[in-house]
Amino acid sequence: MNQADNTQYMDGLLLQALRQDDEKALSYLFSSYYNKLYRTGIRWCLDNHLTEESIQEVFQDLWQYRHTLGDIISFEAYLKASLKRRIARKAKSSDSETEENIEHFPLPTESYEDILIKQEDSEIRKTQLSKALDELTPRQKEIIVLKYFEELSYKEISDKTGLQVDTIYKVLHEGIKRLKGLLTSN
Numbered sequence: 001m002n003q004a005d006n007t008q009y010m011d012g013l014l015l016q017a018l019r020q021d022d023e024k025a026l027s028y029l030f031s032s033y034y035n036k037l038y039r040t041g042i043r044w045c046l047d048n049h050l051t052e053e054s055i056q057e058v059f060q061d062l063w064q065y066r067h068t069l070g071d072i073i074s075f076e077a078y079l080k081a082s083l084k085r086r087i088a089r090k091a092k093s094s095d096s097e098t099e100e101n102i103e104h105f106p107l108p109t110e111s112y113e114d115i116l117i118k119q120e121d122s123e124i125r126k127t128q129l130s131k132a133l134d135e136l137t138p139r140q141k142e143i144i145v146l147k148y149f150e151e152l153s154y155k156e157i158s159d160k161t162g163l164q165v166d167t168i169y170k171v172l173h174e175g176i177k178r179l180k181g182l183l184t185s186n
Contacts, residue, residue: 008073008074011072011073011074011075014028014029014075015069015071015072015075018062018063018066018069019066019067019069021066026059026062026063026066029059029062029075029079030059033075033076033079034055036076036080036151037055037058037079037080037083038051038052038055039151040080040083040084041054041055041083041087044083044084044087045087045091050087050090050091051087053090054083054086054087054090055083057086058079058082058083058086061082062079062082128183129179129183132179132182132183133145133179135178135182136175136178136179137175139171140171140172140174140175140178141175142161143157143161143168143171143172143175144172144175144176144179146160146161147172154168154169
């Protein structure tokens with residue numbers, strides 16, 4: 001049984017346990033997915049409080065509607081989609097409140113030219129990083145992309161690539177070291 005099958009099997013067992021009022025299943029899901037959901041939520045809205053509150057509400061809804069849940073193939077995908085909808089709804093409702101209380105918030109003082117310069121610098125850094133990544137070995141590039149762009153754990157990378165976790169640490173370390181050298185020489 002590969003990792004994807006194992007995860008799908010575990011998700012099926014957890015769904016069954018939830019439907020049978022097993023609070024430990026909810027606790028397991030919360031502890032397993034909280035950090036991933038938090039990192040994802042922060043990327044979507046850049047608001048710690050909104051993200052934390054939304055995650056809590058997603059799990060409250062999961063428990064409240066546990067008996068009427070449809071089949072869930074992937075809890076991670078289900079929870080992320082639920083969080084995204086929750087944050088979008090909250091952001092939309094807070095936009096109308098924000099418009100009413102706009103005088104209480106300081107406006108940005110950056111000039112348009114400063115913003116353009118920052119965008120241009122960001123594009124230059126992205127281009128440099130892309131070129132530096134192309135200079136790595138295919139294996140180093142793959143491991144770095146999986147770890148930092150797809151945000152996979154070392155175990156997930158191991159399952160996906162078939163490499164031992166120790167090998168992944170070594171390849172990642174060598175790749176980052178080489179990237180630093182390439183980026184500082186530019």
